[in-house]
Amino acid sequence: EQAGAGAGGAGSGPPPRVPVPAVSTQPPIKKLVRQLDFNYGNPAMAAAAAAASRTVQPRALQVGYPQPHQLRAALPMGVPHQLQPRGLPVMRPHQMVHAPLPRPALPMAMPVPVPQARSALPQPVQRPPVAVPLKPESPKPRGRLYDGKDGTPTKKKCCNCRHSKCLKLYCECFASGIYCDGCNCTNCFNNVENEVARREAIEATLERNPDAFRPKIGSSPHTNRNNMEVAGDLPLIGKHNKGCHCKKSGCLKKYCECFQANILCSENCKCMDCKNFDGSEDRKHLNFDHKNVIHMQQAANAAVNGAIGATALSSPSTSRKRKHIDSSLDLSTKEHLAIRNGQLSQKNAMASDGSLPIGQSAHPHMMGPFKVTYRPLLADIIQPGDVKELCKLLVTVSGQAAKAYTGIAPGIVGKSRKRRLQRRKMEWEVL
DNA sequence: GAGTTTGAAACT
DNA sequence: CAGTTTCAAACTC
Ligand SMILES: [Zn+2]
Ligand SMILES: [Zn+2]
Ligand SMILES: [Zn+2]
Ligand SMILES: [Zn+2]
Ligand SMILES: [Zn+2]
Ligand SMILES: [Zn+2]
Numbered sequence: 348e349q350a351g352a353g354a355g356g357a358g359s360g361p362p363p364r365v366p367v368p369a370v371s372t373q374p375p376i377k378k379l380v381r382q383l384d385f386n387y388g389n390p391a392m393a394a395a396a397a398a399a400s401r402t403v404q405p406r407a408l409q410v411g412y413p414q415p416h417q418l419r420a421a422l423p424m425g426v427p428h429q430l431q432p433r434g435l436p437v438m439r440p441h442q443m444v445h446a447p448l449p450r451p452a453l454p455m456a457m458p459v460p461v462p463q464a465r466s467a468l469p470q471p472v473q474r475p476p477v478a479v480p481l482k483p484e485s486p487k488p489r490g491r492l493y494d495g496k497d498g499t500p501t502k503k504k505c506c507n508c509r510h511s512k513c514l515k516l517y518c519e520c521f522a523s524g525i526y527c528d529g530c531n532c533t534n535c536f537n538n539v540e541n542e543v544a545r546r547e548a549i550e551a552t553l554e555r556n557p558d559a560f561r562p563k564i565g566s567s568p569h570t571n572r573n574n575m576e577v578a579g580d581l582p583l584i585g586k587h588n589k590g591c592h593c594k595k596s597g598c599l600k601k602y603c604e605c606f607q608a609n610i611l612c613s614e615n616c617k618c619m620d621c622k623n624f625d626g627s628e629d630r631k632h633l634n635f636d637h638k639n640v641i642h643m644q645q646a647a648n649a650a651v652n653g654a655i656g657a658t659a660l661s662s663p664s665t666s667r668k669r670k671h672i673d674s675s676l677d678l679s680t681k682e683h684l685a686i687r688n689g690q691l692s693q694k695n696a697m698a699s700d701g702s703l704p705i706g707q708s709a710h711p712h713m714m715g716p717f718k719v720t721y722r723p724l725l726a727d728i729i730q731p732g733d734v735k736e737l738c739k740l741l742v743t744v745s746g747q748a749a750k751a752y753t754g755i756a757p758g759i760v761g762k763s764r765k766r767r768l769q770r771r772k773m774e775w776e777v778l
Numbered sequence: 779g780a781g782t783t784t785g786a787a788a789c790t
Numbered sequence: 791c792a793g794t795t796t797c798a799a800a801c802t803c
Contacts, residue, residue: 511787515787552787556787589786591785591786593785594785596785602783603784604786
């Protein structure tokens with residue numbers, strides 16, 4: 348019974364730690380789940396935003412989704428914020444950034460997140476571990492950003508809301524923190540013209556759930572210290588923060604947010620008859636049907652209704668959820684990596700070629716309301732504090748080297764400290 | 779494209 | 791917090 352859900356896992360059977368077969372492809376995504384995708388882009392808007400930001404005076408940003416708690420003052424300019432500010436939908440690291448200058452012009456402001464209370468360093472606490480941005484995948488991945496048709500940027504379609512005014516989380520656009528633009532919605536208030544109402548809606552939403560605009564999928568680095576190999580890592584990195592509550596989809600259809608995000612169900616999920624776990628035969632079957640959506644759906648159906656589902660045939664014990672995904676990072680690495688990257692791909696990122704959940708990088712440009720500009724891949728990875736550390740390290744190292752060469756005793760720096768520094772240095776090299 | 783199914787979000 | 795309703799997307803035909 349509730350197989351999947353929590354119980355299963357732990358104790359019973361041998362963990363079939365099935366190594367996941369290479370990931371295979373999954374159906375091209377169509378739309379993403381509601382709320383899962385935060386990056387939309389719109390070059391024009393981005394440019395405008397950038398321009399606008401340039402003209403504004405530096406002040407606190409705030410334009411966007413106000414965080415109830417305190418808003419911290421301005422972000423360090425020019426510096427990428429590192430942690431994701433709570434509350435707001437952030438975009439993927441390498442793609443966008445908030446403009447350096449705070450305070451976007453009004454109209455575009457979207458959810459700019461307010462930096463969480465502390466700015467940077469403080470939180471050793473467990474911030475969601477994050478995966479490292481794999482490959483930046485440059486700009487093209489998403490095949491259909493622009494629909495070829497008449498050359499008009501059809502961009503990805505957005506919502507088709509009719510009764511929510513696009514001011515509720517039901518609306519994908521609103522949930523993603525973007526304005527509706529080119530959507531097929533009716534009675535839309537998620538636009539600049541209705542900024543006031545929109546803002547109120549945002550506040551109300553945040554009141555209900557302060558994390559409403561934060562990414563729902565936390566990442567979990569499945570990487571080892573070097574984080575390499577992540578890329579090869581299978582499909583599932585990260586887990587849904589709240590978990591799904593599916594009852595009839597077996598978590599093998601896009602109705603399931605976990606599945607849609609291309610991640611396995613976790614202990615956070617309270618789904619029934621979950622088949623979205625590592626080692627699930629049913630899930631494997633899906634993956635094997637490369638690129639064939641129809642086949643995949645059929646496989647999913649089979650799994651769900653038990654017709655063919657592996658679960659029907661094989662051991663009754665099959666169902667487990669993965670519990671601790673994380674694992675293997677050493678502390679220091681975690682410290683460094685955990686903080687950033689708050690989110691993984693929130694959508695099913697499978698590309699036509701079957702890629703991983705993570706990257707989604709494709710957006711060549713970003714969307715408007717947020718001010719965005721292109722940013723280096725490591726922009727969100729490298730934090731100001733890191734830079735400082737690195738500088739310190741370099742100074743220290745160079746000093747030591749000098750001493751070594753000059754025969755001066757190096758004793759000043761403790762060994763352990765040195766080691767730490769060394770380790771850090773290595774981490775940097777990796778990055 | 780119309781109609782059904784589904785589970786998150788909203789509401790009570 | 792649980793139970794119900796609302797909603798828009800995923801899916802089916
Ligand atoms: Zn909408
Ligand atoms: Zn929309
Ligand atoms: Zn709309
Ligand atoms: Zn599910
Ligand atoms: Zn799940
Ligand atoms: Zn599940």
